[in-house]
Every structure is written in structure tokens, then in C-alpha cells.
Amino acid sequence: MQIPVPIMHLMHRDEMKSCSPNVDLYPLQFTLPAERAEDHQPMKIDVSIVDDFDYTQLEKTILEDEECEMLLVGAQSESLNVEQRQTIAELERRIVERYRTVPRFESLSCNRRDNDAVPKCKHNDMIIAIDQERCGAFLQQIDANGCSVRFCVP
Incomplete structure (x- = not known):
């Protein structure tokens, strides 16, 4: 130059x-x-941002009440039957479809101590309540008094 x-x-x-x-x-x-x-040289500040994410997907429920009840039974019994495993697989599919991220099932639990002992997700986790009153609600952290399903997401 x-x-x-x-x-x-x-x-x-x-x-x-x-x-x-x-x-x-x-x-x-x-x-x-x-x-x-x-x-x-002048810094290049022209950045192309194309946001085609469908934000209406955030308003839709991710779990039905029956699915929460089924997962709640599995969380309390600490063992999963075939139907519960299929529900988790279906939930993973919905997360991929709606939120464009690939989740990895981590835990289904009603015990906070088990989940917080060692952080298992490398990056972020997605925690979904399965309690009757909060079915399908996204949580910031595992609730000590509630049950939830946790996925690791990139």
C-alpha cells in the first residue's frame, strides 16, 4: 500500500x-x-443478515399434556419404557424442525441434585418442564421442585 x-x-x-x-x-x-x-484500510461493515427463522414456532407448545404425563411417570420411576423413549425421540424431532438445532437427550428427572452434580452439556442445555402445571415450558435451570427433560444443544 x-x-x-x-x-x-x-x-x-x-x-x-x-x-x-x-x-x-x-x-x-x-x-x-x-x-x-x-x-x-477502512473496516468493512457491510454484513449480510438473512433471518428466515419462523418466530411463530416459539409460541407453539412443544409437548402435549398426555406426553408430559407419560414422561413424568418415566422421570419418577427412573426407567423408560418404549413409549417414553419414542416420546423423547419425537420431542427431539420437533426441536430439530422448529428451532433448527440438533438436541442430544441428556436426562429425564425430578431430582435437581442428580442433574446439577456435574454439568454434562458442553455448550448449552434446553430444559423443558414436564410437570402438569408447566407442561412444555422452557426453563432456565432445573427446578428443585419440578420434573423436566434436559437436552444438550450446540
């Missing part, structure tokens, strides 16, 4: 007065190394 260096500071005051307007006061040129040259 060529950066002009003013020659005015090399000239005496009297010489500058005698310069005609056609005189090039920037005849000296030098090149910056590549790693410094980009520091003198």
Missing part, C-alpha cells in the same frame, strides 16, 4: 511559499508491510 509522505516538512518556509499550486508536495512514497497496511 502506498502512503504519501508530505514533503512540506522537508522544505524551508520560504521554499513552500514559492511552490506553485501544480507542484506535487507528495513525491515520496513508501510501502507498509502487509500486516500493517490493512490497519490503514
Whole structure:
């Protein structure tokens, strides 16, 4: 990159007065190394943002009451039958379809201590309440008094 260096500071005051307007006061040129040259370029701020996410999906319930009841029984018994496993698989499919993220089933529990002992999700978790009064509600953390299903999400 060529950066002009003013020659005015090399000239005496009297010489500058005698310069005609056609005189090039920037005849000296030098090149910056590549790693410094980009520091003198304007920063590119044009960012293309296309948001085609369907935000109405956030308003739809992710679980039906019957599904919550079935998962609640599994959480309390600490063992899952075939129907409960299928419900979890269906819930994972809905999460992929609606929220465009790939969940990994982590736990189905009514005991906060078991879930908080060791953080198992590398990045984020998605916690969904399965209690009768909060069926399908998203939680920020495992509730000590409630039951929930937890998924790890990227």
C-alpha cells in the first residue's frame, strides 16, 4: 500500500511559499508491510443478515399434556419404557424442525441434585418442564421442585 509522505516538512518556509499550486508536495512514497497496511484500510461493515427463522414456532407448545404425563411417570420411576423413549425421540424431532438445532437427550428427572452434580452439556442445555402445571415450558435451570427433560444443544 502506498502512503504519501508530505514533503512540506522537508522544505524551508520560504521554499513552500514559492511552490506553485501544480507542484506535487507528495513525491515520496513508501510501502507498509502487509500486516500493517490493512490497519490503514477502512473496516468493512457491510454484513449480510438473512433471518428466515419462523418466530411463530416459539409460541407453539412443544409437548402435549398426555406426553408430559407419560414422561413424568418415566422421570419418577427412573426407567423408560418404549413409549417414553419414542416420546423423547419425537420431542427431539420437533426441536430439530422448529428451532433448527440438533438436541442430544441428556436426562429425564425430578431430582435437581442428580442433574446439577456435574454439568454434562458442553455448550448449552434446553430444559423443558414436564410437570402438569408447566407442561412444555422452557426453563432456565432445573427446578428443585419440578420434573423436566434436559437436552444438550450446540
